[in-house]
Amino acid sequence: TKILKENDVAARALRQRFEDEGVFVVSLVSSPGAGKTMFLEQTLLRLRERYRVAALVGDLATENDAQRLARAGVPIRQICTGTVCHLEADMVRTALRDVDTAKLDFLFIENVGNLVCPASYDLGEALRLVLFSVTEGEDKPLKYPTIFNTADICVLTKMDLADVVEFDHASALNSVQAVRPGMQVLDVSAKSGVGMDAWIETLCGRAAR
Amino acid sequence: TKILKENDVAARALRQRFEDEGVFVVSLVSSPGAGKTMFLEQTLLRLRERYRVAALVGDLATENDAQRLARAGVPIRQICTGTVCHLEADMVRTALRDVDTAKLDFLFIENVGNLVCPASYDLGEALRLVLFSVTEGEDKPLKYPTIFNTADICVLTKMDLADVVEFDHASALNSVQAVRPGMQVLDVSAKSGVGMDAWIETLCGRAAR
Numbered sequence: 001t002k003i004l005k006e007n008d009v010a011a012r013a014l015r016q017r018f019e020d021e022g023v024f025v026v027s028l029v030s031s032p033g034a035g036k037t038m039f040l041e042q043t044l045l046r047l048r049e050r051y052r053v054a055a056l057v058g059d060l061a062t063e064n065d066a067q068r069l070a071r072a073g074v075p076i077r078q079i080c081t082g083t084v085c086h087l088e089a090d091m092v093r094t095a096l097r098d099v100d101t102a103k104l105d106f107l108f109i110e111n112v113g114n115l116v117c118p119a120s121y122d123l124g125e126a127l128r129l130v131l132f133s134v135t136e137g138e139d140k141p142l143k144y145p146t147i148f149n150t151a152d153i154c155v156l157t158k159m160d161l162a163d164v165v166e167f168d169h170a171s172a173l174n175s176v177q178a179v180r181p182g183m184q185v186l187d188v189s190a191k192s193g194v195g196m197d198a199w200i201e202t203l204c205g206r207a208a209r
Numbered sequence: 210t211k212i213l214k215e216n217d218v219a220a221r222a223l224r225q226r227f228e229d230e231g232v233f234v235v236s237l238v239s240s241p242g243a244g245k246t247m248f249l250e251q252t253l254l255r256l257r258e259r260y261r262v263a264a265l266v267g268d269l270a271t272e273n274d275a276q277r278l279a280r281a282g283v284p285i286r287q288i289c290t291g292t293v294c295h296l297e298a299d300m301v302r303t304a305l306r307d308v309d310t311a312k313l314d315f316l317f318i319e320n321v322g323n324l325v326c327p328a329s330y331d332l333g334e335a336l337r338l339v340l341f342s343v344t345e346g347e348d349k350p351l352k353y354p355t356i357f358n359t360a361d362i363c364v365l366t367k368m369d370l371a372d373v374v375e376f377d378h379a380s381a382l383n384s385v386q387a388v389r390p391g392m393q394v395l396d397v398s399a400k401s402g403v404g405m406d407a408w409i410e411t412l413c414g415r416a417a418r
């Protein structure tokens with residue numbers, strides 16, 4: 001449709017700008033409550049000593065997530081989307097109007113919690129993470145294939161709860177591989193810290209490419 | 210938009226049909242993995258002895274949910290929506306072409322896991338439940354207000370996990386009341402059975418009105 005076409009043009013321009021400026025942009029998608037904000041907050045806290053970081057966060061309503069992320073003491077912008085269930089490249093461009101991205105090493109973009117529509121909107125990012133919590137069931141990749149197909153890395157969140165929800169890790173990995181063979185999967189718990197070091201290493205490795 | 214207008218016409222026709230036939234239709238919306246299928250399976254098992262029941266379930270891909278629900282031994286139809294992130298009245302009408310709804314007491318419709326788009330599409334149901342699991346965080350009603358505004362009852366699911374996730378029940382109830390004052394909230398665990406009797410009583414009470 002015409003809207004997607006316009007979005008692709010805007011996203012391509014953003015991607016070019018980010019590459020020229022040398023800022024590595026990472027977006028996060030997931031279902032509502034999969035743990036994007038908690039994961040992102042922990043990521044910002046771990047990066048801010050050595051790198052210049054900032055984040056945008058999209059939601060239909062409230063500034064809750066921006067307030068939580070602001071605790072990390074880095075520049076945060078909230079995008080209130082109203083009734084739109086996903087972020088678009090143009091919203092990102094507008095939200096950055098007073099952020100000097102050339103002075104950043106990393107920019108994170110937390111999308112609206114939705115496993116469907118965000119898949120169709122490129123935001124100009126270099127890396128897209130799809131977060132999938134152990135509490136949602138092992139079959140989400142099979143049931144929502146497009147969002148896994150348009151992401152680069154799958155982050156399995158809330159691993160501290162895996163035992164209590166009797167999470168079948170092998171079956172979840174099979175679901176991911178069935179939809180996107182070879183996809184990298186990182187097991188993390190933003191709460192306990194498990195897997196967060198490996199994630200930061202992966203991130204820095206990708207940015208250095 | 211024109212699509213919503215068409216959907217309203219189709220939904221109104223369905224609602225009239227269901228009222229004429231005397232079948233009480235309940236739809237379920239939630240984020241992905243909040244527990245719609247497990248809750249519905251337990252509901253079908255509890256109703257099937259005394260009532261004639263059936264269910265439709267919408268998903269982008271797989272027949273997983275229909276297969277799980279079919280274990281209850283009642284008529285189930287899967288609606289594969291492809292890339293559409295929500296059910297529409299017309300899909301419901303088509304899926305029912307070989308189901309004699311006049312011979313039913315209850316028809317359940319599980320929507321696609323999505324806390325945004327399903328809010329705009331009336332399916333002709335008499336009762337709409339929004340399920341919200343304790344693992345998603347207490348603020349979902351504030352962040353996704355429209356879906357709570359267009360539902361009749363909020364079902365708080367996976368209560369067996371409330372302690373382990375340190376769920377703040379009072380804060381969750383405040384979020385619901387802030388968005389939809391007076392909304393009925395039912396606490397359930399489809400796994401342990403807690404709250405399921407009260408839900409069945411509420412359902413039968415609503416149907417008898």
Ligand SMILES: Nc1nc2c(ncn2[C@@H]2O[C@H](COP(=O)(O)OP(=O)(O)OP(=O)(O)O)[C@@H](O)[C@H]2O)c(=O)[nH]1
Nearest residue numbers: 032033034035036037038113158189190191345346
């Ligand atoms: N046990 C546990 N809980 C977590 C973890 N990460 C997040 N949570 C909890 O999960 C709930 C949702 O977390 P959020 O970080 O708000 O999730 P989100 O994906 O940002 O949610 P939305 O922005 O509303 O889509 C909250 O109650 C968090 O405390 C984790 O690693 N372990």
Ligand SMILES: Nc1nc2c(ncn2[C@@H]2O[C@H](COP(=O)(O)OP(=O)(O)OP(=O)(O)O)[C@@H](O)[C@H]2O)c(=O)[nH]1
Nearest residue numbers: 136137241242243244245246247322367398399400
């Ligand atoms: N502990 C616990 N887990 C539950 C409960 N209900 C569902 N689950 C688990 O939560 C996960 C998702 O449950 P489903 O019933 O598939 O959720 P759903 O809302 O139908 O998911 P989608 O149809 O994909 O949107 C599965 O791993 C279930 O076992 C519950 O009452 N307690």
Ligand SMILES: [Mg+2]
Nearest residue numbers: 036037065110
């Ligand atoms: Mg968030």
Ligand SMILES: [Mg+2]
Nearest residue numbers: 245246274319
């Ligand atoms: Mg389901």
Ligand SMILES: [Zn+2]
Nearest residue numbers: 085117294326
């Ligand atoms: Zn959408």
Ligand SMILES: [Zn+2]
Nearest residue numbers: 117294295326
């Ligand atoms: Zn949608």
